[in-house]
Amino acid sequence: MPRYLALFGSLNVGSGNRITMADLRHALAREDIENVETVIASGNVLFDYDERPTEGLEEMFAYVMRERFDIDSFVAIRTREELRRAIEDNPFTGIGEDANVHTHFLGGQPTPEAYDALFAAYEGRGPEKLAAGERSLYIDYVEGQGEAG
Template sequence: MTRYVALLGSINVGGNRLKMADLRDALEREDFADVETVVASGNVLFSHEERPSDGLGEKIAHVVKDRFGFGTFAAVRSRDELAAAVADNPFAHDGEPKQVHTLFLAEPLDVKAFEAFAENYEGPERLAAGTREIFVDFCAGVGDSKLGQAMNKAKVGGRATARNINSLRRILDKMG
């Protein structure tokens, strides 16, 4: 069995309220083992037979839709993949940890489109491309950022869910 984390988008924001105990129970009924959650924002650790993470993400999204009635997206990463996403974040060492985020993408990043966007983006954020991630330092704060709107308008990145570097380090610690 391989240990994974699922980072769910749109959980406990807006009207998508979900008790983590209910989510754990639903996943355990679908052959996910050793299920535990980290904070109440859709971070789920679990063990599963090794399988492509995209398929596991689709399975989790289906369970949430079927059991709880709302759509979500789950970025699933193995411990090694999550550790690489933390290590590869170029802002993790000099940015404010609460402001340094990794945006986990549903699909691989179109690096050329992202680089064109980043070159022309006029916001205060620092941006860098990963493979299935975008690294962001929200140096002027997350709350007032216009980055998400600008990325949506430019159709860069696609479906994503973000976590700050502190949360990712906490999840890695729990993964062992």
């Protein structure tokens, strides 16, 4: 059975969309998701599930969040191989300072036109470098996230 990683957005351990990691593990286990482990209090989850496309799992997890917790949450799910490939494919790795080079996971694959529109809208706003990935966006923040344009 494959192992997956779920990366949740819109979850907060301090305020707003709050849930306990125990409640999250319990809700996912009720959906026949096995070996559910939360990564500290981040809302990120490691789990086992029958092999299936990660896009379908993202929909299922979003449904669980809506139905069980009344939270509309973004979730990106990746297999070990998808995660490895996303990190290795980042064109800024080894060029920029490691702490400033990020892989942002997306819920779907933007069209080339959508990426082009994003890059055009960002042009001239700051020194950051952007690149398109497979269901991801690569960013080299160059001067750090706190200084980003």
